[in-house]
Amino acid sequence: MNTDYYLKIEKSTAHRAIRDELSSMVLNDTSLLPELIATALNISDKNHHKACWISELVFEEKIEWLKEYLNVFCNTLPNFTSDSAIRSISKICLFAVQEHQKSKSGFLNGKHIRQITESCFDWLINPEGKVANKAYAMRTLFLIGKKEDWIYPELEYILPQGFPLHTAAYKAAAKDILKQIEKAKKR
Numbered sequence: 001m002n003t004d005y006y007l008k009i010e011k012s013t014a015h016r017a018i019r020d021e022l023s024s025m026v027l028n029d030t031s032l033l034p035e036l037i038a039t040a041l042n043i044s045d046k047n048h049h050k051a052c053w054i055s056e057l058v059f060e061e062k063i064e065w066l067k068e069y070l071n072v073f074c075n076t077l078p079n080f081t082s083d084s085a086i087r088s089i090s091k092i093c094l095f096a097v098q099e100h101q102k103s104k105s106g107f108l109n110g111k112h113i114r115q116i117t118e119s120c121f122d123w124l125i126n127p128e129g130k131v132a133n134k135a136y137a138m139r140t141l142f143l144i145g146k147k148e149d150w151i152y153p154e155l156e157y158i159l160p161q162g163f164p165l166h167t168a169a170y171k172a173a174a175k176d177i178l179k180q181i182e183k184a185k186k187r
Contacts, residue, residue: 005032009039009054010047014084023057030065033058037069040085041076049085056088063095067107070096074112077119083130090123090136097143117144117151124158131166135173142177145184152181 005025012018026032036058040051059066066073077093080086093116100107108116120137123129138155145151159174 003035005035006039006047009036009050012050012054014053019053019057022054023061026054026058027061033065037073040089041069041072043076043079043081043085049082049088052085052088056091059092059095063092063099063107066092066096070108070112074115077115078122080119083133086123086133087130087136090120090133090140093120094136094140094143097140101143101146113144113148116140117148120144121154121158127165131170131173134162134166134170138173138177142180145181152184156181 005022008022008025012022026036036051036055039045040048040055042048045051073092077089080089096108096112097116100113120140123133123137124141126133138159141151141155145155155177159178162174163171
């Protein structure tokens with residue numbers, strides 16, 4: 001790809017102002033969305049992580065725009081290896097599950113939910129994974145667990161195992177999820 005928008009992605013940095021500018025371009029011109037998604041989901045593209053950062057901001061505003069790309073998005077989830085990309089992708093998964101739960105007609109299908117669940121567990125148990133990725137994964141799994149009764153026992157088993165291995169940020173997120181699971185069980 002050598003379009004003007006791709007070149008802007010290529011030259012972008014992680015600075016919020018730049019990500020805001022590039023996501024605003026898509027929000028104001030949806031014809032750029034297919035190119036953004038194609039770049040983000042092409043893990044062999046050296047700039048895919050940058051496109052993931054921008055996609056996160058777009059889908060935070062307009063998660064419904066992901067609907068027509070859900071199959072390719074979910075099929076690509078297990079292929080992400082860059083922690084920088086996974087952070088944004090895991091957050092998009094959280095947005096998608098939140099949308100699914102509030103949507104009357106359902107945003108995700110059963111296959112999408114399984115794919116997101118599997119990827120979130122993979123990110124959560126990856127000993128090399130970053131804490132932010134794990135935090136988004138556990139929050140996503142908590143929401144999915146409201147409908148899938150086997151998830152909470154798995155989280156109750158996995159999350160405490162990470163306490164000696166991770167930072168205070170992981171512990172705080174995990175304790176919050178464990179507390180929410182306890183409240184949910186009492187209902």
